[in-house]
Amino acid sequence: MKTTDEIIRMTNITKVYSTGDVETVVLKDIDLVVKRGDFLGITGRSGSGKSTMMHILGLLDTPTKGEYILNGTDVSKLDEDEQAFQRNKEIGFVFQQFNLLPKLSALENVILPAIYAGMKNKERTEKADMLLTMLGLADHLHKRPNQMSGGQQQRVAIARALMNDPELILADEPTGNLDTKSGDDVMNTLKQLNKEGKTIVLITHEHDIAMQAKKLIQLEDGMLIHKEKQKVRV
Amino acid sequence: MNFEELLTLAFRAIIGNKLRSFLTTLGITIGVFAIIVLVSIGSGLQSYITNQITSLGSNVIFVTPGGSGGLGALLSNKLSLQDWKNIQRKTISTAKSTPEIRQLDTLKYKNLKSKGAFVFGVSSSYPQVVATAKISEGSFFTAGQEQSGSNVVVIGQTVFVKLFKDQNAIGKRIFVGNKLYTIVGVFAKIGSFAGVDADNIAAIPVETASVQYGTTSVSRIDIAANNPDLLPIVLRQINQTLLKKLTSDDYSIQTADSLSSTISSITGMLSLALGGIAAISLLVGGIGVANIMLVSVTERTKEIGLRKALGAKRNDILKQFLIEAVMLSVTGGVVGIILGMGVSIIIAILLVSTVTPWSVILAFGFSVAIGVIFGMAPAIRASKLSPIDALRYE
Numbered sequence: 281m282k283t284t285d286e287i288i289r290m291t292n293i294t295k296v297y298s299t300g301d302v303e304t305v306v307l308k309d310i311d312l313v314v315k316r317g318d319f320l321g322i323t324g325r326s327g328s329g330k331s332t333m334m335h336i337l338g339l340l341d342t343p344t345k346g347e348y349i350l351n352g353t354d355v356s357k358l359d360e361d362e363q364a365f366q367r368n369k370e371i372g373f374v375f376q377q378f379n380l381l382p383k384l385s386a387l388e389n390v391i392l393p394a395i396y397a398g399m400k401n402k403e404r405t406e407k408a409d410m411l412l413t414m415l416g417l418a419d420h421l422h423k424r425p426n427q428m429s430g431g432q433q434q435r436v437a438i439a440r441a442l443m444n445d446p447e448l449i450l451a452d453e454p455t456g457n458l459d460t461k462s463g464d465d466v467m468n469t470l471k472q473l474n475k476e477g478k479t480i481v482l483i484t485h486e487h488d489i490a491m492q493a494k495k496l497i498q499l500e501d502g503m504l505i506h507k508e509k510q511k512v513r514v
Numbered sequence: 515m516n517f518e519e520l521l522t523l524a525f526r527a528i529i530g531n532k533l534r535s536f537l538t539t540l541g542i543t544i545g546v547f548a549i550i551v552l553v554s555i556g557s558g559l560q561s562y563i564t565n566q567i568t569s570l571g572s573n574v575i576f577v578t579p580g581g582s583g584g585l586g587a588l589l590s591n592k593l594s595l596q597d598w599k600n601i602q603r604k605t606i607s608t609a610k611s612t613p614e615i616r617q618l619d620t621l622k623y624k625n626l627k628s629k630g631a632f633v634f635g636v637s638s639s640y641p642q643v644v645a646t647a648k649i650s651e652g653s654f655f656t657a658g659q660e661q662s663g664s665n666v667v668v669i670g671q672t673v674f675v676k677l678f679k680d681q682n683a684i685g686k687r688i689f690v691g692n693k694l695y696t697i698v699g700v701f702a703k704i705g706s707f708a709g710v711d712a713d714n715i716a717a718i719p720v721e722t723a724s725v726q727y728g729t730t731s732v733s734r735i736d737i738a739a740n741n742p743d744l745l746p747i748v749l750r751q752i753n754q755t756l757l758k759k760l761t762s763d764d765y766s767i768q769t770a771d772s773l774s775s776t777i778s779s780i781t782g783m784l785s786l787a788l789g790g791i792a793a794i795s796l797l798v799g800g801i802g803v804a805n806i807m808l809v810s811v812t813e814r815t816k817e818i819g820l821r822k823a824l825g826a827k828r829n830d831i832l833k834q835f836l837i838e839a840v841m842l843s844v845t846g847g848v849v850g851i852i853l854g855m856g857v858s859i860i861i862a863i864l865l866v867s868t869v870t871p872w873s874v875i876l877a878f879g880f881s882v883a884i885g886v887i888f889g890m891a892p893a894i895r896a897s898k899l900s901p902i903d904a905l906r907y908e
Binding site: 335338341360361364365367368369373375379381383392393395396397398440444 | 519526817822825828830901
């Protein structure tokens with residue numbers, strides 16, 4: 281099943297929203313292949329279909345039409361619970377708003393995906409500890425999100441995304457709520473993870489952030505425009 | 515997500531909102547508390563009365579004026595002293611009997627008074643018929659004293675203590691109403707029930723009472739068959755005797771058995787009614803749980819979205835909120851049970867009350883059920899939230 285080097289293959293993905301009898305085509309016949317180890321940037325203005333693209337990529341939404349193969353599994357027609365299972369296993373999310381639970385400590389936030397994966401208590405605590413330490417947060421394990429800076433919170437979120445060892449990290453405007461320095465830190469962390477073999481899909485409207493990806497595609501009115509970009513890596 | 519994790523999660527959510535959780539559980543606590551206490555009082559009453567009646571003995575028959583359930587006895591009492599005499603004559607070989615002429619009167623000795631005492635005009639067979647009437651000092655009056663209309667009296671413990679402290683009362687002369695009587699005996703202590711003192715009594719010969727109070731109507735005729743096997747025969751003899759002069763609407767007959775089953779059904783109904791009223795307050799408590807869970811789901815929409823995005827299935831979210839609701843209501847229920855049992859035990863000392871295991875089990879079961887029933891709608895609502903919409907929610 282997973283012999284191919286493609287982690288994502290989208291064919292003719294179309295998303296249509298109907299409100300009453302008005303139909304809005306948000307994504308139109310998207311074909312997209314992401315190879316293992318890629319670092320893909322997806323850009324576009326607001327309203328270009330970026331968010332919907334991210335939702336479908338992240339199995340938070342289903343396409344109206346088309347086929348989506350994620351890590352060898354056809355995920356285009358899964359029901360809600362099957363989507364949840366695949367999300368949990370295959371995808372690590374990094375959101376613009378960090379989306380940490382305010383009443384949980386950094387450690388407990390990182391553990392969350394493992395709870396739904398059924399990992400044993402001891403094992404998952406050790407792993408979360410290890411991930412946070414690796415990301416330079418060893419002194420913040422038991423702090424709550426509001427006791428940490430934005431950059432620290434986003435690193436907690438990255439640790440959480442790594443918890444179930446997904447191959448794919450989906451980062452949605454990960455630097456959008458951060459100052460330049462923290463943003464650079466986060467980008468460097470993502471690049472580092474990419475070097476270590478993670479596939480990263482970065483969705484952003486910021487040009488200079490997008491430029492840091494290895495490959496770049498742009499969405500315009502629900503259609504893909506491949507940017508010829510083979511940027512020299514730093 | 516395993517059960518232990520769900521419990522921890524629910525516990526933390528409840529602790530995270532202490533005041534709100536406290537007020538919500540209070541509703542359940544009050545409901546469960548009310549059920550336990552009211553049912554305990556009801557069943558305490560029931561077992562008390564049943565015990566009282568069975569202590570009368572299974573061979574006892576009561577004849578009261580008026581048909582069963584009618585108000586006739588209050589309007590005209592057709593049961594007279596003569597009816598008792600007829601019954602006595604008819605059952606001479608099968609039973610002993612006594613009429614009861616009852617009056618409230620004041621007893622006086624020197625300057626000491628015992629007000630509101632029950633004065634019973636009874637026959638000399640009274641102690642053999644009524645099981646609770648035991649003599650502790652002296653003796654009951656004799657058949658001769660009864661027939662000659664002597665002014666002799668047997669007093670209850672309350673009267674004895676009030677008028678004589680601990681001194682000897684036998685042979686002393688006291689006023690019953692406005693007539694002087696000689697004390698021949700003192701009853702043993704009977705006790706009190708719900709504020710009514712069963713020892714504030716005095717028994718005088720029925721003929722004497724009839725003259726003193728100017729009446730031949732009797733409040734009750736008590737008949738004790740010589741042995742329980744004779745009960746059917748005695749019952750037939752009583753009916754034969756009474757129906758010569760009276761109609762079946764003029765009197766009613768009860769045995770200890772029929773009395774205890776009648777009263778059981780009344781007190782049973784009382785328990786049920788009390789429990790029902792309490793159940794309404796539990797229902798209101800349940801609505802409180804539903805309300806607060808809906809608030810909780812709305813407040814935590816973003817959390818639900820995130821949990822789903824991270825891999826929570828519908829069922830995980832459903833269980834999370836359902837267990838939280840059950841935990842709220844069970845906590846309230848357990849506190850209510852403990853308080854209710856405590857208060858019931860205190861009531862038992864002062865009055866009557868029996869904590870019945872079934873009311874405790876029922877109350878606990880109710881609080882679990884209320885958590886499930888009233889937590890279900892909010893939990894389903896949470897589980898159905900779409901992760902995208904929930905994550906966007908501010």
